[in-house]
Amino acid sequence: MNQVECVKDPNLAIYQGLSQADLLRKIVIFKNLSQKSLAIIVQRIQTLELKKGEQIISETEVAKGVYFVHSGAVKLTKQDESGNEIIVCVKQTGDVFAEACLFTKVSEYYPATATMLQDGKILFLDKQELERDLYNFPELSLQMISYMSDALREMTSQLRDVALLDVYAKTVKTLERLGNKFNNGLNRWDIEIPLTIQEFATVVGTTRESVSRVFSKLKKDGIIDMKSRKIIIRDWCTLCTLLHREY
Amino acid sequence: MNQVECVKDPNLAIYQGLSQADLLRKIVIFKNLSQKSLAIIVQRIQTLELKKGEQIISETEVAKGVYFVHSGAVKLTKQDESGNEIIVCVKQTGDVFAEACLFTKVSEYYPATATMLQDGKILFLDKQELERDLYNFPELSLQMISYMSDALREMTSQLRDVALLDVYAKTVKTLERLGNKFNNGLNRWDIEIPLTIQEFATVVGTTRESVSRVFSKLKKDGIIDMKSRKIIIRDWCTLCTLLHREY
DNA sequence: AGAAAAGTGTGACCTACCGCACATCTTTTT
DNA sequence: AAAAAGATGTGCGGTAGGTCACACTTTTCT
Numbered sequence: 001m002n003q004v005e006c007v008k009d010p011n012l013a014i015y016q017g018l019s020q021a022d023l024l025r026k027i028v029i030f031k032n033l034s035q036k037s038l039a040i041i042v043q044r045i046q047t048l049e050l051k052k053g054e055q056i057i058s059e060t061e062v063a064k065g066v067y068f069v070h071s072g073a074v075k076l077t078k079q080d081e082s083g084n085e086i087i088v089c090v091k092q093t094g095d096v097f098a099e100a101c102l103f104t105k106v107s108e109y110y111p112a113t114a115t116m117l118q119d120g121k122i123l124f125l126d127k128q129e130l131e132r133d134l135y136n137f138p139e140l141s142l143q144m145i146s147y148m149s150d151a152l153r154e155m156t157s158q159l160r161d162v163a164l165l166d167v168y169a170k171t172v173k174t175l176e177r178l179g180n181k182f183n184n185g186l187n188r189w190d191i192e193i194p195l196t197i198q199e200f201a202t203v204v205g206t207t208r209e210s211v212s213r214v215f216s217k218l219k220k221d222g223i224i225d226m227k228s229r230k231i232i233i234r235d236w237c238t239l240c241t242l243l244h245r246e247y
Numbered sequence: 248m249n250q251v252e253c254v255k256d257p258n259l260a261i262y263q264g265l266s267q268a269d270l271l272r273k274i275v276i277f278k279n280l281s282q283k284s285l286a287i288i289v290q291r292i293q294t295l296e297l298k299k300g301e302q303i304i305s306e307t308e309v310a311k312g313v314y315f316v317h318s319g320a321v322k323l324t325k326q327d328e329s330g331n332e333i334i335v336c337v338k339q340t341g342d343v344f345a346e347a348c349l350f351t352k353v354s355e356y357y358p359a360t361a362t363m364l365q366d367g368k369i370l371f372l373d374k375q376e377l378e379r380d381l382y383n384f385p386e387l388s389l390q391m392i393s394y395m396s397d398a399l400r401e402m403t404s405q406l407r408d409v410a411l412l413d414v415y416a417k418t419v420k421t422l423e424r425l426g427n428k429f430n431n432g433l434n435r436w437d438i439e440i441p442l443t444i445q446e447f448a449t450v451v452g453t454t455r456e457s458v459s460r461v462f463s464k465l466k467k468d469g470i471i472d473m474k475s476r477k478i479i480i481r482d483w484c485t486l487c488t489l490l491h492r493e494y
Numbered sequence: 495a496g497a498a499a500a501g502t503g504t505g506a507c508c509t510a511c512c513g514c515a516c517a518t519c520t521t522t523t524t
Numbered sequence: 525a526a527a528a529a530g531a532t533g534t535g536c537g538g539t540a541g542g543t544c545a546c547a548c549t550t551t552t553c554t
Binding site for chain 4: 215
């Protein structure tokens with residue numbers, strides 16, 4: 001684990017078979033795969049170094065493969081006809097995205113647009129090659145099914161929240177959800193979410209202004225804070241009580 | 248809110264031996280499985296005959312297995328704390344549900360509540376047994392991944408619609424979506440959707456009254472109709488143009 | 495068939511929140 | 525360091541759509 005973080009020159013990793021296997025270990029669905037199986041897959045992986053704001057894939061583009069977040073964070077967005085945007089999901093180190101393009105017909109588009117929220121490394125694997133790997137390594141298939149189970153489950157909860165809750169409740173819930181996701185170091189204090197209020201609003205499914213108003217209150221209570229275009233959760237404990245206390 | 252009168256009788260499970268292999272062929276993920284593999288799985292399948300309105304699983308219940316719709320239709324719902332309900336998804340002949348419980352920890356709940364919309368046969372397979380089958384039959388895993396891909400993709404679109412569209416647009420889109428789903432016989436005319444307006448409203452994520460108002464217009468234009476607590480789409484072609492014409 | 499239960503249609507409020515406007519604050523660029 | 529670009533805070537209508545109320549229709553039950 002420490003070795004992974006020690007890679008100084010990213011380009012070096014691309015040519016060193018072994019160290020790239022370590023890159024893959026960061027991805028949940030590869031974590032428990034045997035060294036042998038991994039070695040085979042590694043050869044086909046492409047690594048992309050991307051900067052904040054750069055677009056990885058677009059929902060208007062034919063799906064070519066599946067992506068993995070090695071480092072940094074990624075937002076997945078969808079638009080309606082009039083250009084309004086919603087962030088469907090935020091992906092983080094270890095996550096997979098565009099997995100919904102697997103086993104679809106070749107002309108199918110990507111399910112969403114993906115954009116970097118922070119600088120980071122993204123791994124790419126061609127659709128057909130991953131499909132073959134899934135066939136050859138049953139453990140990998142199971143991991144994938146497990147991962148998709150979680151994704152589906154989370155998405156149904158999100159759908160319920162978006163449809164039923166008011167802006168205040170949705171905002172707090174989204175803070176909890178993303179807070180959990182970005183609580184890397186297990187430090188319960190000062191969790192950073194790399195989103196602006198504008199972006200956060202599109203996760204919640206509301207307007208910038210509405211979120212801003214809710215945030216004003218939360219800031220006053222010392223629960224959250226903002227610094228350099230990130231949201232910082234200062235008081236996780238209180239945050240989690242907001243919705244559960246009786247009215 | 249309105250509690251469902253649940254008559255769940257496990258004794259209704261019928262074991263029908265070999266002819267059950269044919270039952271399984273109706274399910275998308277089993278369709279292309281070899282006769283041999285299928286024969287093994289069949290032995291563990293349980294069949295439930297259920298009536299309209301009967302509850303199959305609840306989101307407050309520990310997940311025991313995965314279900315398949317042999318006939319009839321099923322709604323999957325979630326509730327928030329105050330009892331408001333949303334229909335997350337409607338499942339039909341060939342579909343799978345509760346698949347999100349695969350490979351989760353044993354104490355995990357079902358992701359949603361499932362209730363019959365029409366009389367029908369539901370097949371059940373124990374979670375652990377299906378997990379083992381997935382490991383043993385790679386083709387089955389691939390089918391499952393493919394199915395979950397579609398589910399994920401559809402869900403992201405639905406999330407976008409719920410968050411961004413107004414009631415009119417959401418209603419029409421939902422009619423299109425469900426129309427496609429229930430257009431069994433490929434007859435483009437008179438597609439029946441086995442939902443009341445009340446239920447339909449919870450799919451759309453709005454109130455009964457709002458849907459009723461939109462439906463009034465659509466009925467006046469001869470696009471839809473209602474008969475015996477079903478929605479009937481009379482003019483599919485016009486329905487599909489409603490949202491796409493310029494304003 | 496008749497009663498009870500469930501679902502529907504529509505008008506009249508009422509309110510949450512969207513959209514606009516504009517000032518202010520923060521970050522990036524040059 | 526100044527300028528430009530971007531993000532945020534907040535007041536103020538306007539309105540889509542939620543809520544309530546009640547009459548009416550359709551389905552189910554006995």
